[in-house]
Amino acid sequence: MHERTRVRLDVAYDGTGFSGWAAQPDRRTVAGVLTEHLDLVLGPGTATGLTVAGRTDAGVHATGQVCHLELPTEVWQERAGSLLRRLARLLPTDVRVRTMTEVPADFDARFSATWRRYEYRVTDAPYGAQPLRRHEILAWPRPLDLTALNAAAAGLVGEHDFAAYCRRKENATTLREVTRLDWRREADGVLVATVQADAFCQAMVRSLVGAMLVAGDGRRPVEWPAGLLTRRERSSEVTVAPAHGLTLVEVGYPTDPTEYARRAELTRRLRVPAEA
CATH class of the missing domain: 3.30.70.580 (Pseudouridine synthase I, catalytic domain, N-terminal subdomain)
Known part of the structure; x- marks a missing residue:
C-alpha cells in the first residue's frame, strides 16, 4: 500500500x-x-x-x-x-x-473542529445595497435598530435546543451551543451579525437572522426569537434569511494537534453536525 x-x-x-x-x-x-x-x-x-x-x-x-x-x-x-x-x-x-x-493523519476538517463562525451582512439604507456588494449584502426594506437586534441576539446565546430554527434530520439532534451572537453597524452603515457555535443545523444561521431582523425592525418584540426556543419542531413563523448575505469566516480547531483525534471522537459521540 x-x-x-x-x-x-x-x-x-x-x-x-x-x-x-x-x-x-x-x-x-x-x-x-x-x-x-x-x-x-x-x-x-x-x-x-x-x-x-x-x-x-x-x-x-x-x-x-x-x-x-x-x-x-x-x-x-x-x-x-x-x-x-x-x-x-x-x-x-x-x-x-x-x-x-x-x-497529522487524525486531523478531520469536519469532526476535529471546535467551532464555526459566520457573518451575515444587511443594509437598511433606503436605496438598498451598493451595486458592487449586492452579492454579499441583504437589502432590508425597513429601518433596523442596532440595540433591538442585540437584545434579540442576547437571548439566543448559550446551549439550547434550536429545533424551531433547524430543518430536522433523521436521527440528528438540534441541541447546539451558541457561544457568540451579536450585531455591529460598520462605518458604511452595513449591519453585521457575527454568530459562532460548536456546530449548526441546516439553515440555522439564516433562520436566526430572519427572526432577529423582524425584532430589529420593530415588527416583533425583542424577546420573541428566544421565546421560540421552547418549540420542539421548526417554527413556520420564522423566515429563513436569503443565502447571499451569509459568509463562513473561520473554523476553529484545537491548538494542540494531539487533540485532533480526541475532539473528533467527542464530536461523533455528541452528534453528526449538519449543514449550516
Whole structure:
C-alpha cells in the first residue's frame, strides 16, 4: 500500500454561482469544481477523501472554509511547492485555495473542529445595497435598530435546543451551543451579525437572522426569537434569511494537534453536525 499524506486546504469562494458545497450531479458546486481541478493538476483520482468543515448551502459564501484530502506522499513531496500556484492558474475566479498544509493523519476538517463562525451582512439604507456588494449584502426594506437586534441576539446565546430554527434530520439532534451572537453597524452603515457555535443545523444561521431582523425592525418584540426556543419542531413563523448575505469566516480547531483525534471522537459521540 502506498503511503499517503493528509493535507488541509483553506478555501474561499463567492457562493453566487454555486449550488452549495456538496457535489451534485449536473450542478456546479464548490466540491465538484475543486475535485475537477485537482484531477487536472494531479491526475484523476490522485486526491481522495475530500472532507469539509461545513457544507454551505447554495449561495452562501466563505472566506475561511476548511477541508482536507489525502495525496500519495510521493506526489505531495514532489508537488507541494508548486501545487497552490498551479491551482490558482486553473481554478475559476470565484473559488480560491488560499493555503495547503500537511496535517497529522487524525486531523478531520469536519469532526476535529471546535467551532464555526459566520457573518451575515444587511443594509437598511433606503436605496438598498451598493451595486458592487449586492452579492454579499441583504437589502432590508425597513429601518433596523442596532440595540433591538442585540437584545434579540442576547437571548439566543448559550446551549439550547434550536429545533424551531433547524430543518430536522433523521436521527440528528438540534441541541447546539451558541457561544457568540451579536450585531455591529460598520462605518458604511452595513449591519453585521457575527454568530459562532460548536456546530449548526441546516439553515440555522439564516433562520436566526430572519427572526432577529423582524425584532430589529420593530415588527416583533425583542424577546420573541428566544421565546421560540421552547418549540420542539421548526417554527413556520420564522423566515429563513436569503443565502447571499451569509459568509463562513473561520473554523476553529484545537491548538494542540494531539487533540485532533480526541475532539473528533467527542464530536461523533455528541452528534453528526449538519449543514449550516
